[in-house]
Amino acid sequence: MLFDQITIVGVGLIGGSVGLAAKVRGVARRIVGVGREPRSLARAVELGAIHSGTCDLVEGVRHAGLIVVCTPVDQIAEIIVQAAQNCLRGVIFTDGGSTKGSIVARVAGNLPEGIEFVPAHPLAGSEKSGPENAQSELFVKRTTVVTPIPTNSPAAIERVVQFWQALGSTVLMMSPDDHDRALAATSHLPHALAAALAGMTPIDLLSLTAGGFRDVTRIAAGDPRMWVPIFQANRESVLTALAAFTDRISDFRRMLEAGDGAGLVRWLTEAKQVRDALGS
Amino acid sequence: MLFDQITIVGVGLIGGSVGLAAKVRGVARRIVGVGREPRSLARAVELGAIHSGTCDLVEGVRHAGLIVVCTPVDQIAEIIVQAAQNCLRGVIFTDGGSTKGSIVARVAGNLPEGIEFVPAHPLAGSEKSGPENAQSELFVKRTTVVTPIPTNSPAAIERVVQFWQALGSTVLMMSPDDHDRALAATSHLPHALAAALAGMTPIDLLSLTAGGFRDVTRIAAGDPRMWVPIFQANRESVLTALAAFTDRISDFRRMLEAGDGAGLVRWLTEAKQVRDALGS
Numbered sequence: 001m002l003f004d005q006i007t008i009v010g011v012g013l014i015g016g017s018v019g020l021a022a023k024v025r026g027v028a029r030r031i032v033g034v035g036r037e038p039r040s041l042a043r044a045v046e047l048g049a050i051h052s053g054t055c056d057l058v059e060g061v062r063h064a065g066l067i068v069v070c071t072p073v074d075q076i077a078e079i080i081v082q083a084a085q086n087c088l089r090g091v092i093f094t095d096g097g098s099t100k101g102s103i104v105a106r107v108a109g110n111l112p113e114g115i116e117f118v119p120a121h122p123l124a125g126s127e128k129s130g131p132e133n134a135q136s137e138l139f140v141k142r143t144t145v146v147t148p149i150p151t152n153s154p155a156a157i158e159r160v161v162q163f164w165q166a167l168g169s170t171v172l173m174m175s176p177d178d179h180d181r182a183l184a185a186t187s188h189l190p191h192a193l194a195a196a197l198a199g200m201t202p203i204d205l206l207s208l209t210a211g212g213f214r215d216v217t218r219i220a221a222g223d224p225r226m227w228v229p230i231f232q233a234n235r236e237s238v239l240t241a242l243a244a245f246t247d248r249i250s251d252f253r254r255m256l257e258a259g260d261g262a263g264l265v266r267w268l269t270e271a272k273q274v275r276d277a278l279g280s
Numbered sequence: 281m282l283f284d285q286i287t288i289v290g291v292g293l294i295g296g297s298v299g300l301a302a303k304v305r306g307v308a309r310r311i312v313g314v315g316r317e318p319r320s321l322a323r324a325v326e327l328g329a330i331h332s333g334t335c336d337l338v339e340g341v342r343h344a345g346l347i348v349v350c351t352p353v354d355q356i357a358e359i360i361v362q363a364a365q366n367c368l369r370g371v372i373f374t375d376g377g378s379t380k381g382s383i384v385a386r387v388a389g390n391l392p393e394g395i396e397f398v399p400a401h402p403l404a405g406s407e408k409s410g411p412e413n414a415q416s417e418l419f420v421k422r423t424t425v426v427t428p429i430p431t432n433s434p435a436a437i438e439r440v441v442q443f444w445q446a447l448g449s450t451v452l453m454m455s456p457d458d459h460d461r462a463l464a465a466t467s468h469l470p471h472a473l474a475a476a477l478a479g480m481t482p483i484d485l486l487s488l489t490a491g492g493f494r495d496v497t498r499i500a501a502g503d504p505r506m507w508v509p510i511f512q513a514n515r516e517s518v519l520t521a522l523a524a525f526t527d528r529i530s531d532f533r534r535m536l537e538a539g540d541g542a543g544l545v546r547w548l549t550e551a552k553q554v555r556d557a558l559g560s
Contacts, residue, residue: 224548
């Protein structure tokens, strides 16, 4: 039992899975959910993701030892700053946001003495959303990136690392900026590419798609209200990654125009080597 | 029993699956494989995909009622023209090639009287290759596009449609050119995008990928020697599809640069609508 009470703000796919995993693995005695829609909280209680839910942030965080903020990224910093005025001294915040730099910047200097925020990003999720898609095993064999900030105490970092490990994930530590640059390339750019491909495809061509199109575009079914804030929070790195992609696909175009078969084989082989290294 | 003997030229993932499906479903009494590597043919016999194999095309096709050519697309036309000199009068050719126009053009006018080629493309397959990945159910609930040519007799078209249906697939008919334009957008472009993304990703970032990257790049593990001929055979349509993609991703870039959140939500929502229409 790492915590007596944890409070999860935003009980959707990630927040709901944090609740289920924490319950199943005995991470906390009591799990409270905070959300905007009473119906969604009631559903999360039914599904066993939280013990109780409230729409009142102040009430929900009051007795928590750990507060996990799993809302869209543009709301995380404000929630932490606001909740921090109303919770136990010694409480620790962590989050599940897909970007880190802008959240860290907005929280910096705005926490009362003795309250810490140790940012995190579990590399898990799917194109689905909502607590009904939450899974207690979502974090198992997945990486959670923890991005400590200069003011974090070693003790708080350790507690947060233990928490994400207790949910089943492997923790990797890096700076918020390194995280954002890397994830722009490995997650945010892929999402934009999948959405561009899906968005340009006429519905009447869908009968002529097979597994490849299905795989490439799967994440385009993700919730736009979750993804737009991610792109905006990580704008510079996403634009940099997109420029690198544009260069790479331009090489393909030029070789195809020139009939450079050997060049195309090399280009595809480089891609295959990377993908093979990832495994199925 | 639709045929006494069918011969499959190129017993890899698709050819092997044709063999397994034809056997399991009683489509032919005898299934012969033609390939370049005796070891690979022996493996296909072991796996039950063919009854016997030979590296001699002339010998392999001599007694066939249907010849299914499942080699890389740049070899299909030559194999058909060459085999047609050495087979039964009344034999029908079909194929599994991912492009149709250039094959049809190269075969046209080069078949002896009474021998027909009814082109086809089963929309099935995966990033894997080789007969060891063949599956008897590969074509079930999948579409096979049949692209008849002006010289085809209704009887030959019907036999080929029945054949692909007997393997479990649903047949859709269209012209070779319509097929190539559509597949450039639904299959060939997605492959290039997946390969561009995988190819630009440093191996040391792979530990920071999750399901999204995995899905988007999966087909980049496909065999370059199979894919380069597809891109080259369908060059104009692939370049057209790539130009449309470039326009679409440029809209994303401009809106992100301009901080146009509402525009990005619309852009992602259009993509989500298409992907949701496809189903999981």
